[in-house]
Amino acid sequence: MNKPEKSLLPEGAKxxxxxxxxxxQIADGRLEDGDSLPPEQKLAEIFSVSRxxxxxxxxxxxxxxxxVRRAGSGTTVRTSGQAGQPMxxxxxxxxxxxxxxxxxxxxxxxxxxxxxxxxFVASALHLQPKEQVQIATRVRSTDGTPxxxxxxxxxxxxxxxxxxxxxxxxxxxxxxxxxGVQIKDAHQSVSATLAGPDxxxxxxxxxxxxxxxxRRVVRDVNDNGVEYLSALYRPDMFRVEMPLTRVGDGxxxxxxxxxxxxxxxxx
Amino acid sequence: MNKPEKSLLPEGAKxxxxxxxxxxQIADGRLEDGDSLPPEQKLAEIFSVSRxxxxxxxxxxxxxxxxVRRAGSGTTVRTSGQAGQPMxxxxxxxxxxxxxxxxxxxxxxxxxxxxxxxxFVASALHLQPKEQVQIATRVRSTDGTPxxxxxxxxxxxxxxxxxxxxxxxxxxxxxxxxxGVQIKDAHQSVSATLAGPDxxxxxxxxxxxxxxxxRRVVRDVNDNGVEYLSALYRPDMFRVEMPLTRVGDGxxxxxxxxxxxxxxxxx
DNA sequence: AAAATTTGTATCTTTTATAATACAGATTTT
DNA sequence: AAAATCTGTATTATAAAAGATACAAATTTT
Numbered sequence: 043m044n045k046p047e048k049s050l051l052p053e054g055a056k057x058x059x060x061x062x063x064x065x066x067q068i069a070d071g072r073l074e075d076g077d078s079l080p081p082e083q084k085l086a087e088i089f090s091v092s093r094x095x096x097x098x099x100x101x102x103x104x105x106x107x108x109x110v111r112r113a114g115s116g117t118t119v120r121t122s123g124q125a126g127q128p129m130x131x132x133x134x135x136x137x138x139x140x141x142x143x144x145x146x147x148x149x150x151x152x153x154x155x156x157x158x159x160x161x162f163v164a165s166a167l168h169l170q171p172k173e174q175v176q177i178a179t180r181v182r183s184t185d186g187t188p189x190x191x192x193x194x195x196x197x198x199x200x201x202x203x204x205x206x207x208x209x210x211x212x213x214x215x216x217x218x219x220x221x222g223v224q225i226k227d228a229h230q231s232v233s234a235t236l237a238g239p240d241x242x243x244x245x246x247x248x249x250x251x252x253x254x255x256x257r258r259v260v261r262d263v264n265d266n267g268v269e270y271l272s273a274l275y276r277p278d279m280f281r282v283e284m285p286l287t288r289v290g291d292g293x294x295x296x297x298x299x300x301x302x303x304x305x306x307x308x309x
Numbered sequence: 310m311n312k313p314e315k316s317l318l319p320e321g322a323k324x325x326x327x328x329x330x331x332x333x334q335i336a337d338g339r340l341e342d343g344d345s346l347p348p349e350q351k352l353a354e355i356f357s358v359s360r361x362x363x364x365x366x367x368x369x370x371x372x373x374x375x376x377v378r379r380a381g382s383g384t385t386v387r388t389s390g391q392a393g394q395p396m397x398x399x400x401x402x403x404x405x406x407x408x409x410x411x412x413x414x415x416x417x418x419x420x421x422x423x424x425x426x427x428x429f430v431a432s433a434l435h436l437q438p439k440e441q442v443q444i445a446t447r448v449r450s451t452d453g454t455p456x457x458x459x460x461x462x463x464x465x466x467x468x469x470x471x472x473x474x475x476x477x478x479x480x481x482x483x484x485x486x487x488x489g490v491q492i493k494d495a496h497q498s499v500s501a502t503l504a505g506p507d508x509x510x511x512x513x514x515x516x517x518x519x520x521x522x523x524r525r526v527v528r529d530v531n532d533n534g535v536e537y538l539s540a541l542y543r544p545d546m547f548r549v550e551m552p553l554t555r556v557g558d559g560x561x562x563x564x565x566x567x568x569x570x571x572x573x574x575x576x
Numbered sequence: 577a578a579a580a581t582t583t584g585t586a587t588c589t590t591t592t593a594t595a596a597t598a599c600a601g602a603t604t605t606t
Numbered sequence: 607a608a609a610a611t612c613t614g615t616a617t618t619a620t621a622a623a624a625g626a627t628a629c630a631a632a633t634t635t636t
Contacts, residue, residue: 053322054623055592059506059516066505070460070539071427081582092625097584113583114633121428128500160338193337227567230551233395234501234521234544238333239326249326252519254501255544272337277500277522282549284497299566300494321593322622348612359595364614380613381603 051248052098060089060099068108068119079109079117129189130283147189149210152179152244156198163195166259167267176201178209181244188245189279191253195270214269215260223268228260232282241274252277318515319365323358327366330356335375335386346376346384396451397550414456416477419446419511423465430462433526434534443468445476448511455512456546458520462537481536482527491530498524499549508541519544 052058067073079085082100086093100117103109111117159167159175169175175195182190194214203221204212219225237251245253253274260269285300319325334340346352349367353360367384370376378384426434426442436442442462449457461481470488471479486492502522509516520541527536552567 055320056624062503062505062516063507066508069502071430074428083582086625094626095624098623100583111583112633113631114581116582116633130498161341162338225555227555228553228564230553231397232499232521232549232551233547234519234542235333235336236329236517236519238329240330241333249329250503250517252501252503254499254521275501277502280500282499284499286495286497288492288494297495323594350612353595361596362594365593367613378613379603380601381611383603383612 051251052102054095054098056091057095057098057102060085060091060096061102063089064099064103065106065108068103068121073119075119075121077119079119081116128277128279128281129184130281132283132285147182147184149180149182151206151210152181154178154206154209156201159195159197163270166270167195167197168265169197169267174198178206180209184279187279189276191241191244191274193272195272196268197266200268214271218260218268224263225268226261226263226265228258230256230258232256235274237274245274245276247276254280254282256282318517319369321362321365324362324365324369327352327356327358327363328369331366331370332373332375335370335388340386342386342388344386346386348383395544395546395548396456397548399550399552414449414451416447416449417455418473418477419448421445421473421476423468426462426464430537433537434462434464435532436464436534441465445473447476451546454546456543458508458511458541460539462539463535464533467535481538485527485535490535492535493528493530493532495525495527500524502541504541512541512543514543521547521549523549 052061064073064079073079079100080088082093082096085096085100089096100109100111104111104117108120109117110120155177156174157177158172159169161171163169163175164171164173175197177193177195179191179193181188182192196214196218200218200221200223204217208217215225233255235253235255237245237247237249237253239249241253242249242251254277256271256273256275258269258271258273259267260271262268286297287300288296289298290296319328331340331346340346346367347355349360349363352363356363367376367378371378371384375387376384377387422444423441424444425439426436428438430436430442431438431440442464444460444462446458446460448455449459463481463485467485467488467490471484475484482492500522502520504512504514504516504518504520506516508520509518512520521544523538523540523542525536525538525540526534527538529535553564554567556563556565
């Protein structure tokens with residue numbers, strides 16, 4: 043009745059550690075495509091764990107498609123033929139390059155309510171304490187695979203200009219502008235966090251997976267905060283891309299974000 | 310002095326899950342400063358685990374300073390008085406705002422060698438297969454606390470223009486320009502990953518912690534790749550900040566990175 | 577074709593995490 | 607001041623992860 047349950051992230055502490063170590067060696071080039079891993083028995087000695095534990099780690103690596111195992115022959119690294127490149131959000135456009143990639147996204151509304159703004163939202167949006175905000179949580183998917191978990195906070199007065207249904211179809215900042223809000227600027231902050239149970243379930247990933255975390259505060263022409271976004275992205279499906287140019291001369295030489303130009307194609 | 314960072318996520322699978330869930334609820338505002346958590350017995354029922362497991366999770370939260378526990382009274386969320394804001398790297402300058410923050414960083418060289426470029430480096434830098442590169446791994450600290458783990462790949466011909474010692478004192482792109490390299494542009498890609506054993510040890514964090522991952526390819530005026538950087542940052546100490554402006558009219562309205570302007574102060 | 581390797585599978589033991597339960601000490605409520 | 611709550615601590619039992627071992631099946635080497 044219970045299927046083997048091929049987990050991408052080992053539950054146990056040691057197996058997980060071995061998995062992460064090998065994954066890192068593959069990711070940073072210490073182990074390259076086609077390289078043979080040491081036999082399981084050797085790995086067990088290297089990591090000072092039992093072969094069973096090594097096995098669990100290798101199972102996870104194989105499930106993730108990072109290695110190929112063949113009885114008698116051994117385990118080899120396989121990084122080519124990896125799942126297509128993750129979706130990219132170009133900083134210059136603030137929008138995922140969906141059109142270029144021929145991909146479409148769908149949104150599903152997980153929760154929708156009005157309530158007092160949490161402290162950090164109120165201060166970021168310059169709201170009165172306890173001011174009412176609309177809190178909506180959505181999951182975006184591409185080709186049926188969820189890749190982002192979005193929670194937005196919008197002052198109640200503004201949020202009343204669009205319907206709960208609109209949220210499932212239209213990007214929020216479009217809704218805001220359609221509502222007459224004059225967006226002036228935004229500030230994004232990117233970081234990383236671990237997936238908790240609810241987010242993990244919504245995104246179809248293991249609890250404790252790494253997530254790209256993006257927070258965005260959007261302000262209108264009067265410097266009133268109109269949107270606070272807390273977004274979590276699967277790092278294997280989403281990245282923030284930033285083309286940069288070196289400008290200026292001599293000691294005034296500095297970096298500047300390249301605008302309007304997509305990132306250089308990988309040859 | 311800095312305390313040895315007792316953030317230690319629980320080893321066990323369930324305790325870790327509870328810890329992450331509660332931590333997330335605190336992080337995203339569902340639980341606010343001063344809020345009382347349900348008593349341990351209630352939490353055990355809510356999460357369907359034993360009180361012992363709840364206790365381990367709360368121990369970790371308390372060690373991380375996110376909650377305060379008082380016998381008889383209960384456990385309350387404490388987010389104020391938290392460790393100061395993380396260092397920010399402004400996109401517009403590509404440099405951490407160290408001067409403004411009155412902070413200094415030191416670098417420690419973990420490894421230094423020459424070898425064949427890993428495939429992904431070779432293709433990103435447009436190198437010949439097997440071309441020699443200098444591979445250096447450094448850890449940067451601020452006030453004695455390590456916050457980033459940097460691995461750089463530089464073509465051997467270029468790398469010979471500076472010494473191993475220079476690496477510990479000077480940002481790499483400065484060394485490159487001092488070496489006569491004319492940097493034209495760069496491309497950064499930001500994502501997230503989990504800390505493996507070696508990185509975890511170097512950064513003084515637990516294995517399996519979330520890390521901000523940044524990859525940067527720097528090219529010179531002839532479009533030759535001169536540096537490949539793979540950087541890992543502690544998310545509690547480092548963020549990438551991106552100020553953005555809405556420009557244009559009507560349907561041509563779009564986002565643009567704001568340049569030369571530091572992010573708005575949080576009042 | 578035989579021998580040596582290496583992965584696949586199975587069983588058993590040991591260790592560790594979790595569960596269940598009880599009660600003491602601190603704090604608040606009645 | 608007594609009762610009700612809640613955290614702190616301890617004990618024992620059960621479940622899960624890890625270790626140890628043996629051998630079969632696939633592959634490579636000799």
